[in-house]
Each structure stands twice: as structure tokens, then as C-alpha cells.
Amino acid sequence: MPELPEVEAVVNALGGIVRGKRITGVRVLRPQTIQSMSVTRFCRLLRGRVIERVRRRAKFILLDLSDGWTLVVHLRMTGGFVYAESRRPFPPTARVLFLLEGGARLAYTDIRNLGLIRLVRTERLDRWAEWRRLGVEPLSRTFTVRRLEEMLRGSRRAIKAFLLDQTKVVGLGNIYAAEALHRARLSPMRRAESVARSRARVVALYESIRETLREAIAAQSTGPLHLEFVNAQGQSHHPRRAPSPFRVYGREGEPCPVCGAPIRRIKQHGRSTYYCARCQT
């Protein structure tokens, strides 16, 4: 669920809260969530380190710590953070607790346990295969129409599947892939290489990806869905977004906002794809 815009929102909000704070202790409630080292080592390495910066790469949240360590978090489907300044009990979905100086606590929560956390030396991040394979950041200057065209060329997969491939363009998930394709008026079933054959289509897709993500980031200024704040009274400030801002995702049967034809839902590689059969070709 959290795609680039949601992760971006969590990173920005989290950064404002924990940057500069020292980690005084760690409690791992679910050991399997910690990747690549033992829980003992994980806790020992974190204790005493200061969170110097919070940033994003693809859908990964990176907390750069003092002494060259980086805490890498991927929320996958249901991961999130709960930040509390009081010593309130955390929800049963809490998997890892970070105790911060001053008594605040940051909990990593995850209902379905698909998310992961790993601690790596910052300069060794690119020795991690999954990390190295990550594609271009769609909102960066290195993402160009030409680069997109080169990636599309020769790929016989459906454009929807292409957009979900994190080794090509990072950050899009099932929701924003559908939204970007609707905005570009491209059928999700169209082959990637056939998009590449038309300059106009490549440009439309390029612009759509960026606009879709930019708008989604702006729309979340009210607060990230995957970061919850609990105050001293135990009341939760869980900033809610406005109701479904999506044009096609989750709107099967509703009229297309462009042409009025009913939105369709199909299955592509086991995933739902929402699109307008009339104006997306």
C-alpha cells in the first residue's frame, strides 16, 4: 500500500520528529523482522547512536545514524511507525521498539509482517543486491523521457507490469501505476515496447508518472497514513487523508472522470488493475 508518496510523507514527518535524537535502547518483539544480523548485534549496534538524517530511496526509509550506520526500513504492505512521548503500551502489532532519549518511543508496527528492517554500514549499502538493482527515481533529474524510452524498448510485457518493476522506475505500486496509466490514457495491457514506438506516448507516460506522484505527495500534506502520533494522554493523532483521491483505483463500475464510461477491473498477474476501456488505449 505505501508507495513512493506515502513513504515520502513518512520520511518527512519522521525526520521532523526523530532527527538529532539518540537511541537509548531497542526491544525486538518479532526477531524475523530484523534481516541480515542477529537481534543481539542489532540492539547492541543501535544503542547510543544518534539519528542524523531520515531519507528515502525507492520505497525504502533510511535512517542514517552516527558512526556510519544506516537503519533501512521497508513498510511493504502494512508497515508503519507509531511515535509516542509517553510510556503508553503500544498496539499488539508493534514489532520493534526504539527507545529515544528524553523518554519518547518509536514503534515499528506491521500487521502482516511483510515489512523488514536491516542495519547496514552506510558505505556498504550498494553491496546489497536488492539495493543495487533499484531503478531510477521518477522525480529525479536522472529520469528523462529518453531514459524511459530506452527501458520500454524491447520489453514485451504489459506496461502495467513494467511500471511495477522496481528495477526500472522505482516508487510506483499497484495504485499509482493504474493512476498514471489512466492519466496517460494508455491501456494497462499494452506492451511496453509498443509505448516506446510512439514518442508522444512515451512523453505522456513520463509526464503522467511524475504528475501523479507529485500530486499524491502534495495531497498528503495533511499527514502520512503510516505514521501515528500518540500524545501524553494516550490520544492518537492519526492524520487522515481526504476520501479516495484516486481517479480509477478502487472505482470499479463508477464513471471514468474523463469520458464517463464505467471503470473496469481486470486481473493482471494476480493483481487488480483498474482502467477505462474507452479512453485508455
Add this chain to the structure above:
DNA sequence: AAGAAGTCCTGGGCGC
């Protein structure tokens, strides 16, 4: 070797 399929995970919704 690209790309499709299978797998993991849990709670909610639905049909019977």
C-alpha cells in the same frame, strides 16, 4: 534471460 507464476503474511468481507 526475460517474464510469468508461486510464495509469504494477516485481517476483513462474504457466501453458505
Add this chain to the structure above:
DNA sequence: TGCGCCCAGGACTTCT
């Protein structure tokens, strides 16, 4: 009321 099935989907591994 309760059981079982399906669904949500990110990104891996496995298979073709």
C-alpha cells in the same frame, strides 16, 4: 453463528 474461501499487494524465489 461459524466456517472456509478469497482478497489486499510488495518483492522475493522458483520455474519456464
